[in-house]
Amino acid sequence: MADRRAFLRAAAAALAAGASPLLSAPRIGPEGLPEGAIAAAEYDTLPGKLPLIKRTWRPPNYETPTRYFAEAFTPNDAFFVRYHLSNIPRVDLAQWRLQVGGEAAGRPVSFTLEELQRDFEAVEINALCLCSGNRRGLSDPHVPGIQWGHGAMGNARWKGVRLKALLEKAGIKAGATEVAFEGADGGVAEATPDFVKSLPAWKALDENVLVAWEMNGEPLPHWNGFPARLVVPGWTATYWIKHLTSIQMLAQPLRGFWMAPAYRIPKGRFPVVDRFVSQENETNTPITEMVVNSLITNLREGLPYRANSPLFVRGVAWDGGYGIERVEVSTDGGAIWRQAELGPDLGRFSWRQFTHGFVPAPGEHVVSARAFNRLGATQTTTLVFNPAGYHNNVIQRIRIACA
Ligand SMILES: Nc1nc2c(c(=O)[nH]1)N[C@H]1C(S)=C(S)[C@@H](COP(=O)(O)O)O[C@H]1N2
Numbered sequence: 140m141a142d143r144r145a146f147l148r149a150a151a152a153a154l155a156a157g158a159s160p161l162l163s164a165p166r167i168g169p170e171g172l173p174e175g176a177i178a179a180a181e182y183d184t185l186p187g188k189l190p191l192i193k194r195t196w197r198p199p200n201y202e203t204p205t206r207y208f209a210e211a212f213t214p215n216d217a218f219f220v221r222y223h224l225s226n227i228p229r230v231d232l233a234q235w236r237l238q239v240g241g242e243a244a245g246r247p248v249s250f251t252l253e254e255l256q257r258d259f260e261a262v263e264i265n266a267l268c269l270c271s272g273n274r275r276g277l278s279d280p281h282v283p284g285i286q287w288g289h290g291a292m293g294n295a296r297w298k299g300v301r302l303k304a305l306l307e308k309a310g311i312k313a314g315a316t317e318v319a320f321e322g323a324d325g326g327v328a329e330a331t332p333d334f335v336k337s338l339p340a341w342k343a344l345d346e347n348v349l350v351a352w353e354m355n356g357e358p359l360p361h362w363n364g365f366p367a368r369l370v371v372p373g374w375t376a377t378y379w380i381k382h383l384t385s386i387q388m389l390a391q392p393l394r395g396f397w398m399a400p401a402y403r404i405p406k407g408r409f410p411v412v413d414r415f416v417s418q419e420n421e422t423n424t425p426i427t428e429m430v431v432n433s434l435i436t437n438l439r440e441g442l443p444y445r446a447n448s449p450l451f452v453r454g455v456a457w458d459g460g461y462g463i464e465r466v467e468v469s470t471d472g473g474a475i476w477r478q479a480e481l482g483p484d485l486g487r488f489s490w491r492q493f494t495h496g497f498v499p500a501p502g503e504h505v506v507s508a509r510a511f512n513r514l515g516a517t518q519t520t521t522l523v524f525n526p527a528g529y530h531n532n533v534i535q536r537i538r539i540a541c542a
């Protein structure tokens with residue numbers, strides 16, 4: 140391991156010094172990761188998945204290589220995997236039940252998957268699933284946590300029932316303030332706090348929030364929450380509980396490690412509209428909706444491209460569900476911005492593809508993209524630093540050499 144690290148470090152140094160990329164070790168993941176993060180990343184294959192970029196093995200945390208983001212929907216077998224706890228049972232459908240109850244419910248009810256599919260209206264929605272910590276590995280200064288590059292996200296078509304319909308079936312008491320969600324996975328040690336998350340009641344009752352059993356027309360893969368998961372369009376994926384087993388309506392705010400201190404952002408630093416007031420304290424608030432962001436998916440820093448012939452900058456842009464209004468691309472380091480062409484509108488919770496063509500002159504070009512949503516919000520030029528490395532929507536600067 141030490142040898143491998145030393146080798147990669149030497150290779151990275153050689154690359155920085157201008158050695159041919161072909162003679163160096165393969166670069167994995169995005170450019171600009173702290174050195175240790177790059178050295179620790181390698182491709183690995185979980186059962187049923189394509190080779191993904193491994194960040195940790197136990198619990199499994201694997202990110203999607205950027206090239207898959209060229210597709211409007213991220214293939215299930217390339218979709219990223221994120222777990223907090225290592226005991227991840229394979230759910231037996233014959234045993235599985237979804238319990239809905241809690242102190243603020245009229246009466247407890249439970250459902251088999253067949254009942255969910257038979258007794259409720261099935262709804263489909265396109266939505267981006269984005270880990271709060273995506274791009275944490277790019278934080279400077281460096282912060283602890285999974286050192287994600289750009290790939291802890293994926294866009295999919297989700298099918299399921301409205302959470303609201305299940306809550307109504309159980310009966311919603313007037314005092315319901317939050318709804319808590321738990322999955323079948325757990326810690327290996329007794330002392331590990333279970334991964335339980337809550338939503339404010341108003342968000343849980345949003346018609347777009349689903350208990351989904353299908354992803355891109357297929358049953359959910361095991362690693363993405365079989366047999367059913369919560370889908371909370373517009374909000375970061377920490378709330379998208381996999382292998383969902385329990386939904387509890389609460390009269391009091393949920394306490395527990397995964398609500399606080401985990402998954403918090405400093406108050407007032409990010410332009411978010413949706414607030415989770417029952418969980419706020421003086422200094423911080425739970426992370427909720429995604430900020431406006433974009434990713435260039437086809438250009439790689441340091442790779443050679445052809446001069447004097449059309450070069451297309453392609454990528455995806457998204458926000459917390461207000462909708463992408465436009466994307467601008469600069470090919471000169473941010474002096475001039477031109478409007479990119481947007482791909483089809485797949486719904487306000489989906490990402491939006493964009494393309495911009497230009498004819499590069501010979502020499503170096505710094506390529507950037509910045510998205511704007513319908514509220515007029517855009518990306519930042521410098522990092523809004525926060526201790527967990529969330530909401531990194533710094534405009535990329537990809538340096539390419541054209542000859
Ligand atoms: N049961 C369970 N659900 C979970 C988690 C988890 O650890 N356990 N992690 C959450 C987080 S933080 C993320 S980013 C998403 C990741 O979804 P994916 O693994 O399907 O890509 O799942 C969410 N749901």
Ligand SMILES: [Mo]
Pocket residue numbers: 221269270271272376377
């Ligand atoms: Mo996450």
